[in-house]
Amino acid sequence: MSRSVLVSSLALAVVVACGSDDPPPPPPAQASGVCIDGEPVAVYPAGPYALETDGVVPPGLTFEGVDGPVALDSFYEPCAPRSRVLVVRTSGAWCGTCQWHVAHTKALLEEPRFAERLVLLDLLVADRDNDAPDTEALVDWRSKIDAPRLVAKDPAFTFGPALATRLPLPVYVFIDTRTMKILRSAGDPPPDALFARVASSIADVDGAEPVPAPRTPLVDGLFHAEQMDLIRGMQWKGERPPPDPTNAYEDDPGAASLGHTLFEDPTLSPNAKTSCATCHMEGLGFTDGLPQSEGVAKVDRNTPGVALAAYSRWQFWDGRADTLWMQALLPFEDAREHGSSRLFIAHRIAESYATKYDAVFGAKYPLPAAAIAALPPEGKPGDAAYDALSDADKERVTRVFVNVGKALAAFERSLSVGTNSFDAYAGGDLAALSKQQKDGLHMFFESGCAQCHYGPRLTDDAFHVLRFPTGRQDDAADLGRADGVKKLAGAEFLASSKWSDAPSAAKKVPAESAAMLGSFKTPPLRGLPGSAPFGHGGTFPDLLEVAAHYSTRGLPHADPRAIGTTEQWVPTFDQSSVTLLPSFLETLTAPVLIPP
Structure with a gap:
């Protein structure tokens, strides 16, 4: 608009106002923060936008949920009578520590002192094979949550950058719904530490002092509740393999x-x-x-x-x-x-x-x-x-x-x-392991190993990229599952084939994806000490070298002996951890029992 037109318009407005018999309108309501008369003045808060502590969650983030799209913007509530904290928990269905957290959601996040103050959104980065999750995987994951709320897919691991360093899953991100600012984050926090982060987040939005966190005694001076539950779940009790209906002679x-x-x-x-x-x-x-x-x-x-x-x-x-x-x-x-x-x-x-x-x-x-x-x-x-x-x-x-x-x-x-000393420890005999072996077991959890290695066999049966050196005779990088899925798709003897005794019981053959490049199946750790050398290429002669490999998240990405991108939730750890881990791993002997 030109300056002359603007002046003319203002003059006309003054004339009309002065010549009117109507009473003057009431003064406009004054803004209080970001609200006017209980309504937000903006659809979404201004930045700076960043997926990091003190950053505002960028607008427009939407995830595909079980019941439809889940938009992060919808949690913005600047005019609510009392602010709340949005807890975004990111998990993988293959992940043992994640499974523990979702099965204990009520105990962890429905503490009476937090009633009505938390909103929970569960994001799933991958299904139980570590493939991109589909709707079936979401429904299955929601069934494992003992207090299910919203569940949605997030194969991009959107909130990974919110962590100051690489930490294991599940990842928690705490967001002020009044400002959509990220308050803090955590990776696989122990129950008491999670309580403290929730309490601090609520205190932040209230401008108050946080509720004191409990200090639950550690079992054997080392292990919190999550870790002890996982240890008990690792005990070998001679479980039978799951049935395979595609082989009618499996137990003959x-x-x-x-x-x-x-x-x-x-x-x-x-x-x-x-x-x-x-x-x-x-x-x-x-x-x-x-x-x-x-x-x-x-x-x-x-x-x-x-x-x-x-x-x-x-x-x-x-x-x-x-x-x-x-x-x-x-x-x-x-x-x-x-x-x-x-x-x-x-x-x-x-x-x-x-x-x-x-x-x-x-x-x-x-x-x-x-x-x-x-x-x-x-x-x-x-x-x-x-x-x-x-x-x-x-x-x-x-x-x-x-x-x-x-x-x-x-x-x-x-x-x-057969069983071993670790099984005795997991069964309650706290004297079954030496101090060094216990320290190694503690480091096993602190280093994120229990994400993939849990249960009686200590494996998730999923596929991961950890950039182990190739064992190929031509020294080329091994493509891993990317090659395996191609072979599986055209295989003659699939469980769905006419050679199967129950074709309808076959698993779905996964679609090939870029994330499969360089990924390999997690081996069981039960029986590990007697299976050297280690890695899919057999390139590590002892467990100390394996631990050192993990401590640096695998070979550098420029190294041609491996291919694929190491997963974001694989943490680094220091030399003391490298030294301690083998002392525990060496307890996982598994003498093979052959029926007469």
């Missing part, structure tokens, strides 16, 4: 007996030297003590133990098998492992195991010995000898092959492990 003693014999039989390989037991030696806890497995030739990864494999959701370091029986089949036709084929194995079963095979499988799948005898001696899909077979012959051969895998899985499922 005859199948397990046949599987045990096949496990040790080198004649299932054409060189008559390589058996499953070549890499999974009973005397070494069903590992081989080598950096990388050596079958017909050396492969790219360290041999995982099989004693607890039946408990795992996915098989192999990269998760490329969704059942134990599928896992048992893949090494046979791998050129560097057994170098065998399904035709070769079908012939061996017909020649040497016909009676035992029919005793287990004959009622439904009698061995077609005569038909097999007329077939070529070797061949698998892609080989001319196999590809030339009729569909009926391919079906016969593959059925025998699949049943070999199911017998092997039945044997591996029958394995168990």
Whole structure:
């Protein structure tokens, strides 16, 4: 508007006002802070916007919730009679410490002195496999919260920058709803520390002194309530593996007996030297003590133990098998492992195991010995000898092959492990560990290890990027699950395939994502001391080097021996922690128990 027009307009307004018989309007209400007559003067507070302590949460942040979008702006309430604190808790469904916190929400955040002062929003960064969460994962996570409120997805870990340093999950961020300013944050806080942060946040918005936090005695002078609950949950009590309905023979003693014999039989390989037991030696806890497995030739990864494999959701370091029986089949036709084929194995079963095979499988799948005898001696899909077979012959051969895998899985499922001094400690014998071992266990929690290593096997069965050095023979970085998911998607023996005894029970095959690059399955720590060398590439000879690797969050991102980005919730820790951790880890022995 030009200056002349503005002056004319003002003059006209004065004339109209002076010439009116109406009484003058009342003076406008005066602003009180950010409110006028109980209404906010702005849709959202001014900045400075920053996801850090004393920063204002940036406007427009919206998360996809179970019941629709959850907008952070909607928590802004500058004119409320009494201010509240928005508690944003970020968790991963795979995370053991997160599971403890959400299961104790009432005790942690519904303390009577905080009544009506807190608003809780739970954000989920990943599902139980550490993939981006979907709605099903959100619903499942909400069911684990003992006082469920709003739950939404946050695969970007939006509030990670609010931490002054990298801390383990769950991450709590406390926000003044009157100003949307971040008051403070915490990572996996002990119950008393969480109480103190809540009390201080309420005191901040009230301009008052905080309610004194309780000082709960530590168990054995070291462990708070969360840690002791997790320790008790780590005790081995001989739990049976979860059922696998895709293998109807999983608990058949005859199948397990046949599987045990096949496990040790080198004649299932054409060189008559390589058996499953070549890499999974009973005397070494069903590992081989080598950096990388050596079958017909050396492969790219360290041999995982099989004693607890039946408990795992996915098989192999990269998760490329969704059942134990599928896992048992893949090494046979791998050129560097057994170098065998399904035709070769079908012939061996017909020649040497016909009676035992029919005793287990004959009622439904009698061995077609005569038909097999007329077939070529070797061949698998892609080989001319196999590809030339009729569909009926391919079906016969593959059925025998699949049943070999199911017998092997039945044997591996029958394995168990013995207990150790840590189990005695977890069961209540506080004298079962030395002071140094207890200090190592305490450091295990303080260093964030219990995020992924919890439960009786001390694993989350999920996939994580921790930038361990490659074990590949060409020295290239190992792509990990990014490669495994591709193989899984096109796999012949999926739990959903016709070879499954319950296709409808199959897990959903995950979609490939960039976050999978360089991620590997969390190995169980139970049995760890006898499984050296360590890492998916077998590059660390002892537990001290493993601890040192974790202390720096893995190899630097410029190091070509690894790929992928280390996850934000992996903290660093100091040399004293590196020194202490092995003293605890060495208690986690697991002597393998083989049924008679």
